[in-house]
Amino acid sequence: MSLEMLASFLGFLWDSKNQHALQAPFLYHLYLDTIRKPKHYYPFEALDALRAKLATQKEAIRVQDFGAGEKGKKAKTAQGEKRKINQILKRSTLSPYWAKFLFRLVAERNPKGILELGTSLGLTTLHLALASTAAKVVTFEGCPNIAALARQNFAQIKEQPTFNPDNIHLEVGNIDQTLPLFLEKNQKSASPLPLDFVLIDANHTEAATLHYFELLLPYLNQKSWVVFDDIYWSKGMQRAWTQIRQHPKVRLQVDLFKMGILFFNPELSREHFKLRTFL
16 A cells, blocks of 8 residues: 555544444445445355456466556556456456455345446456346446456356346447447437446546546436445545535445445435445
8 A cells, every 4th residue: 555545544544434423224224234244145155266266367468458557557558568367356356355345235236237347357247247136237348358358257157046147248448439339329228227336447547537427427317326446546536536426416425445435316415424344
């Protein structure tokens, strides 16, 4: 953790609260029963086994990075660079703790439609899909070689009860191009996918994060839950999170330091909480 992020984390600890600061029944229940409670679900064993397998894979693939690149480094050129699969797992995939947190969050929301920006190796995608097996997941990945690995990983979990790999649709290409095309096409569909749960974990720059939010906003519904990853990743991401959560359509805003969650239900009070996932 850099000194800059450490300072942000210490500031978060000073300002953050636990359940004793919560009055609204909805958030009190969500915090105690979902955010804080480390429930175990049967798919976790298969997902952990897949993660362990990927951690041993040292084959290198060429990666196109359309985003901000690794922390402290500039994104590579369009030609990309070679990275080992286990390095991609370590640097570009959510940890087991946060992947399982998202599983619990989706299980609580029980959405019909899930949209994920930033597939990477597909581990997080599988957590989202297995948490709500009746839902359709549309996930976006910029790099074709990583997308191919994600498809292989989806096939690894096909033996899980009630899991249908066909419920995952993978869009490949620069998200700046594929996302608006999908949103427009989906809106015109006879049965458009509702964006009930959205995870934004792609290009970690201020401009891109704001752009994704503005693109998605007209297609969200009042019951949508939108999760942003790495909201303290950089000063730019902190500014983007602050600007986004202050949007007039946003009601409840939850800051967990690693992630931020937005709720749009007009029945909720307009409030902002910094909540600990520990202590």
